[in-house]
Amino acid sequence: MRLSELLDLPVFNGASLVAGNQGIEREVNTVNMMDAPDIIHFLKKNELLVTTAFHFKDDLHSLLHLIKEMEKQDCSGLGIKTKRFLDQIPDEAVSLANELQLPLLELPIQTSLGDIVNKSLSHILDIRTNELHNAMQTHQQFTNHIMSGQGINKILESLSSLIHLPVVLLNHHLRPAVNNFNQPSIFEHLETLITSGHHLHFSKTTISTFSLLNETRDTITLFPVYSHKQYSYLCILGFIPLSDRSTFLTVEQATNVIAFELMKENALKQNRRRIENEFFTNFINGSFSTNEEIISRGKEFGLLNEQRYVCAVGKLDITEKNISFMQYQSEQELIYDKIESELQLFHQKIHLFTTDHSYILLMQLKGGWKDIEQPFFSLLETLQTKIAIHCQEELSFGISNYAQQLIHIPISYKEATDALYYGNMSGKKKFIEIYQPKEVPEILRMVPYEHLIKFYSDTFQAFANDPNKDHQILLQTLSVYLETHCHLAETAKRLYVHRNTVIYRLEKCEEIIGRSLKEADETLRLRLAFRIKALIQGNSTLDHKSKEMKSSNI
Template sequence: MTTTRIPYEQSSPSFRCTDLFEMNSLQGLKLLAGRGNLDNIISRVNIMEVPDIQNWAQANEFLVTTGYSYQNNMDAFLELIPHLVNRGVAAFGIKPKRFIAEIPQKIIDCAEAHGLPLFELSESTIFSNVVREVMEKVITFEAHNILLLQRRLEQVSELMLHGYDMPKILEVVEEMIGNPISILNAFSQFIASPEQMDYFKSFYNHLLGFDSRSSPKHSTIQVEDAAGRCVNLHVFNLWETERDPILVLLAEKNGACSDLDLSTVSRMLPLLNIRLSSENTYKLVQAKYFDDFLKDWLMGCIPSSEDLDIKGQFYGYSNLSACCYRVIIVKFHSSLQPTPDSAMLSKLNHMDPESPALFTAMSGKIIVLMPQPAGGGNVPPDETEALIRLIAEACGTTNFSLCIGESSAPLSINAGYIDTENLYIASCISRENAKLITWKQLGIYTILTLLPKHANVDKFIDRFVRPLVQYDKAHNSSLIPTLTAYFQMGCNIKLTALAMYTHYNTIVYRLDKIKTMLGISFDDAEARLQLQLGLKIYEMGE
C-alpha cells in the first residue's frame, strides 16, 4: 500500500486577511497598518457600533465600524486598539467620511505598533454585504477543512486496518500536518518515526514534571529542544487506564499548528486508543508469562542452559546462560512502600531498553537479576546508579537500599536468591540502610543474624546485658549507652567521655558499676568480647 503526502499548504486552507482584497464587497480597500500580520486567520465578522465592543470581540474576528461610537472621543478609540489585540481580533476595518472625517494618524501608528492589520473601507462599502461575503468564504474554507479532516482520518484508519506499525502511522501523520508527532506510552517509552525519535527524547525531562492527571485533555507547554530552540509542545491526554496515562505529543518544530492539524490529532485519539489498547493488552499478557518465567528461574525450576536460552529468546533475551548473575533485593526504608504489582514490574522491565536488569517480585519485594560483568567483580558503579534511578522513577521514592548478593551461575540462581534473602533479613535486623548493602558491610552481623532463636542465646543475654538494662530502667541511668560508647571508642575512657559530653570521673564510675554488677574485669579480653557480642545480639533483638 502506498501513502500520498498531503502538502502542508493544502492541508490547512483558511480565510486570511490577504483574501479581503479579493472581495467584491470591499472594493477600494486600503491597508493602513499591520502588513506583517496579513496572514491572520479570519473565522467571523462583526459590526462594531457600541463603545464597549472590547467586551464582546472574539478571536479571529474581522471588526468593521464607521466610528460612530467614538466620533466625539478619539482618545477612547485609540485605547481600544490594545484591547482588540488582546482579544485576538484578526483585523480592524474603519469606514470614514460619515461620522469621522478621516482615520487619525495616532490610531494608525497604534495599530502598527501592536501588529493589528488596519484597513480603510471605501465610503461605498455596505456592511451587510461584507458580512455575507466574508461568512460565505469562511464557511467554504471550513467545509473544505472538514473534507480534508475526513480524508486524513480515513487514511489513518486504512493504515491501521492493513497492520502498519505505529512508527509508520505516525510518520504518515507527520506528513499530513507538517510537524513531528510522538506517543509517550504507559511504560514511559517514546513511539515515533525513526527520524524524530531522538528529537522527542530531548523533551523527556520536561515531561517528568507534567501532571497529566490534573491537566486538560489538550494542553500546550513550552519546551526547549536539543538545538536550544523554544517550541510549543501540544500534549494530548490519552488514558489507557486511570493509573497509566498515555501522552500524544505534537511539536511545532516546523511552524505553528493550524486548527485543522490540532483537530486531526484530536480526532485520531480514539483510533490510537483502540490500537494501543490491543498492543498494551498483549504486552501485559506477555509480561505475566515473563514474570512467571523469572520466578521459575529464581526457584531453580529451569533444568538446563538450553531451556533457559530458549525461553529467554521467546521474550527477547538472547544467551541468558552465557553469564553469571547477582540477585538484588530492593529494601524500602518506610513501612509505606510501593506495591510491586504487574503494572510496576512491566514498567521497570520496559522503561529503559538499554538496562540489562530483569525485574520480578517475590514475597512482596522487588527482585532484580543483574548480569555479572565479564571477569567477575562488583556491579559497575554506572550500572548501579542507573538501576537506582530506574527504581526511583518507577516507585516514586529514593528511600530504599539495594541488597546485592554474591555472583551465581545461571543455573544456580536459586542459591543466589536464598543468599540475598538472608542478606536482606540481616540488613533489617542490623538496621543497615546504606544505599548499597553487601555481606562485607555487615561485619559481625553476617554471623550473628544467622543465630537461631535458642534458650542459650537468652541465657547469654541474661548473663551479660539484661542486668544493665534493668538497672538503667529502674534508676534512669546510662550504663548501656556508656558501655556501647566505650567499645566504639576503642575502650578509651577519655574519648568516651568526650563522645558522651560527660565528665571523665562519671564514665569511670559507670564502668566500675558495670564490672561490679557483672562480676567481670575489663582486663579480660574474653569478658570484653562476650560483652560486645551480648550488646550486638541485644540490639538485634530490640
Template sequence: MKIFELLTIPQLAGMRIIAGKAGKDREVESVNMMDAPDIIQFLNKNEFLVTTAYHLKDHPHMLSELVTAMAEQGCAGLGIKTKRFLNEVPAEVISLADQLTLPIIELPLELSLGQIVNFTFQTILDKRAAELKLVLETHKQFTNIIMQGKGIQLLLQDLSKMINRPVQLIDQHMKPISQPITELDFHSLLDGISIPPTKISPISLTTIASKQDFTLFPVHISEKKYGFLIIIGEIKKTDQFTLLTIEQAANVISFSLIKENALRQHDRSIRNDFFLHFLDGTLSSQDEITGRAAEFSLQNNQMYICAVGKIDGELHHPTYTQQHEKADDLYDFIEGELSTKKHGIHFFKKGESCILLFEVHEDRMNPGTYVESNLIELQNRVSSYFGNTISFGVSTLCQNFLQTKSAYKEAVDALSQGKLSKKKEYIQTYHTKDIMELMRQIPQEDLRNFYAFALEGFKETKIEEEQSLLETLLVYLETHCQISETAKRLFVHRNTVVYRIEKCEEILGKSLKDPETTLQIRLALRIKSLIEK
C-alpha cells in the same frame, strides 16, 4: 482566518487597512454588523465588526470608545465605510488604533454590509471545510499505517516528510520510544522543567546548550502515563497545516501506545503471576513448572543468577497510593531499560521488591562481573532519572530454572545482610555456607540462649536505648570499628558514636578491642536477626 487574509478575498477587493496594521495577524472567527450604539456588549472575541458608522457621524468621540472597548474585548478588527456617513476616521482614533494594534479597515462603497458579511462568512466556512478535510485525510492516512501493522516508526517517518521537520517520540522519562532520530538527550535538556501531565496544548521550548527550537505535543501512553511527540524546529502559530497534521499524528500514536501498553501489561501480569506462584510453592509438578516456564522463554536447562532489588529508604509522598505508584513507575523504568537494551535478563515484581534473572551462558568468562556491571548501570540510571537509590542482593550461580527458587532466597538473604550494615546503593553477593547459613542449622533455643548470654547486660536498659545502642554496635563492628564511617551511616555526630560505644562497653563490662569479645558480639547480633523473624 487572519485579518490580512480578508484583504485577499477577491469579492472584497478595495478593502485596505488604515490603522492598527500591527494587528493584521489577529484571528477572525466570526463577523458581525453594527446597527446600534450598544453593539459592544454583543461582540465576541476574534469577531470582525463592520459598520457604516451612521450613529457615530455626530459623535466622533464615541468611535474612540468603540475602538478601546473592542481591543479590551479581544475583537479581530473594525471595518468602516468611510465615504458614506463618516468622511474620514479622526486622527486621534487612528493613533489610538495603532497604539492598541486594533486594525481599522476601510470598506469599499460599492459593497453592502450584507455582502461583506456573507463573503467573509463564506471564506471562513470554506477555510474550516478545507481544514476539516485535511484532518480527516491525515487521520485516515496515519490510521492505515497502524492498522496495516507498519508500526509507529513508519508513521513518524511519514509525518517528518509531510511537515519537513525531524520528529522524535519520547516517554515520560524523556527516553526515545521509537528509534532515535537525533543525538539530543532530552532527559538532560528538560531536567528541572516541570511539565503537567494534563497539559493539552503544545509546549514550545528552546535549549540553551544546542540553541535548538522544538515543540512538545503530549501523547498518552496509558491511563496515567504520558509522553511527548517532539518536533525539531520552530512551528509558527499561523502554520495551521503543520499543527493540524501533527495533532492527528499525536492522536493516532496515543491510541496505538495505549493499546500496546494494555497488551503488554496483560502479558506481564500473567508472566509475573506464574513466577510468584513458583516461588511460593503453589506449583508442585516439575513438568508443569518447566512447561509453563518455557512459554515465557525461561528454559530449565539454562543457568541463572538471581538478583533482588529494593528501593533504599522510603519514597516520600503524601499518600500510600502515591508511594505505590512511584515505586511501580521506578520498577517499570527498570523493566523498560532491560527490555530495550539487554537480552537474557528476565524481570519480575514481588511486593516492594523487583527480581532479575540473568541468563548465564557457558561462554561467559566471569558471570559475576557481568551481573554486577549491569546492576551498577541500573543504579546509575535510577539515580539519574528519579533521584532515588536502589540496592541489590545477588545469588550464586544455579544450574537450571528449578533452582532459581533457592537462588531467590539467597538473593533476599544477601539484600538483608547489606541492609543490616546500614549501607545504601550496594550490591551484596551471597556467599555459600556463610555464617548465617551455618547458624540456621543450630536449634532456635540454643541461638536464643547464646544471644541472651552475650548481650545480657542490655536487658536492664530501656527499649529505645537498647535499640539505638545495639544498632550503633552492629554498624561499628561491620565498619571495622571506624568511628567516622559509623557516624556517617547512622547520620549522627561522631561524638554520639563515641558515647554509645563507651556505654556499650560499660554495659558489657568488656572492651571492644578484645577480638574474642567482638567475635562473640558479632555472632550475637547476627543471631538477633534470625530469632526475630
C-alpha cells in the same frame, strides 16, 4: 485563516490598511458587524469587526475605548467605512492602533458591510469544511494503517510525509517509544531539562513548543497523547504556527488513532507482564515439578538454561504514607515503567519481574562479573535517582552471586533478598548491597537457640555418660586435633604432650563416641558442636554480666 489572506477576497477591493500592519497575520475565525454601541460586551477572540462608525461620529473617546477593548479580547482587527459618518479615521485612532498592533482597515463607501460579512463568513466556512473533510480522510488513512496491522510506525511515517516535518513518538518518560528515529541524542537531556524546571511553560495536557539546548537549537512541538492513565507525546521536530490549522488538525487525528493503539498495546503488555510474574513466582517457590519444565517455560520468556545470571532485588524503603490502594497501584506502575525504560538503554539484556512488592532484575552475564560490575552498579544508582525524582521514593537493592544456570536462579534470588534484608537490618537507606557468604558463627546464630543446645547436648552426651573423670582432657585433645585439621604432630605440639599420648586419647574418644574419627560426617558434626559450645559459653557469660549489672543497679 489569517487576516492577510482574508483581505485578498474581492469583497475587500478598495480597502486599505491604515494602522496595525504588524498584526496583519492575526487569525480570523469570524466576521461581525457593529450595530449597537454596547458591542464591547459581545466581542470574541479572533473576530474581525466592521462598522460604519455611526456611534463614534461625535465620540472619539468611545472609538479609542473600543480599540483598546478589542486588543484585550485578542480580536483580529477593526474595519471602518469612511465618507459616510466619518470623513476619515481620526489620527488618534490610527496612532493607538499602531501602538497596540491592532489592524485598522479603511473600507470604501461603495462596499456593503453585509456583503463583507456574508462573503467573508462563507469563505471561512468553506475553508473549515475543507479542513474537516481533510481531517476525516486523514483519520481514515491512519485508522487503515492500524487495521491492516502496520502499526504506529506507519502512522508516524505518513504523518511526517503529510506535514513535511520529522515526527517521533515519545513515551511518558520523554524518550522515543518506537524505533522510527535515528537521532536519539536529541532527546537525551529532554526529560532532565523539563523536570528540572528550565521549561516552566511545559504542560502534560497542552501543546508545548520550545527549543532544545543543543548545538543546533532544535525547535520541537509536543502534542499530548493520553492513554491508560498517562501521557505520551507526539513530537514534531519543527515549529508549527498556531495559525496553521490544517497541520494541527492532521496531527490531532494522528494523536487520536495512536491513543487507541497504545491502549490496545498496553492491555496486551499488562497481560504478558502478569503471565511473566506468575511464572517467576512459581519458579522461586518451587512449584514446578521438574527441571525440564522450568527450562521449557523459561524459553517462553527468553530465559535460557545454559546462561549465567545475576539477580538484583529492589524494594522501596519502608515509609509511612496515607494513600489509597488505587494510588499505591498507580505508584507501583509508574516505578515499574521507569525501571523498564532505563533497562532498555542498558547494553546487556536484563529481564524484569515483580513479586511480593519487589522488583527483580535478572541480568544475563556474558563475560566476567568484574567486567560488568561497575556499569551494573551505575544502572542501579541511576534507577535510585530517577525513582527519587519522579516518585519521591527511596529504592534499595540486594545483589546475588551469579547463577551458573537458569535452574539455580531461586538460590540467587534468595541471596539477593538476604543481602537486601541485612542492609535494612543495619539501618541503611537507598543502598546497594552485595550478598556475602556467611561465616559459620553467623550461620549458627540464625538457628534457634534451643536447637543449638539440643545439638550440642546430643553430640557430647556420650562423654557426659562416661565414668572416666578425664573426659574434659579428652574433649580438649579432640578439639585441638580438629582445629589442626587432624594433624597429630601439630596437636601434640600445642598440647605439650607426646604424639603417642595424642593417639591414645583420640582412641579413647572413638571408644566413647562409638564411631571412627576418620569419618568426614563425624568430624564435621564434632566441629559444629565445638563451635556451638563457644556460642553457648559466650551467651552464658553475657547473661551473667547482665545479671551482675542489674544487681549493682538495684
